[in-house]
Amino acid sequence: MTFWGKGREPRLVSGMRCSKCDGPLVRIRRCTEVFLRCERCGARLEVRDYARYIDDSFEEDVAHVPMDRI
Template sequence: MECAQCGLDLTAHRGCREVVLRCPSCGAAYDLREYSAEMDDDFEEEMGFVPMDRI
């Protein structure tokens, strides 16, 4: 998945309450919903292990 601002590959960042996609170059952050159509099986498998009830 590529950054809409600069075109570089996005990385997933896990916060306390959410996971966002962030560009390592320009720092832009995107909600996962914006890229849900582009997520492949490998990405979904990795995100499957993110605990979502950390509160």
């Protein structure tokens, strides 16, 4: 049995690359936060630093999580 809600599992984010190593980014959603993690170097990155790349799909996945999108 899984206790993860819809959208809580790590999800590869299309169109976003790590600013440190150019690796692919994964969106991590927690109850009170959302952040990006690089699959290659493991860096934890803030969503606000990638705001210009946020698309409707990403926004829908995190719609109910309070975070700085600007």
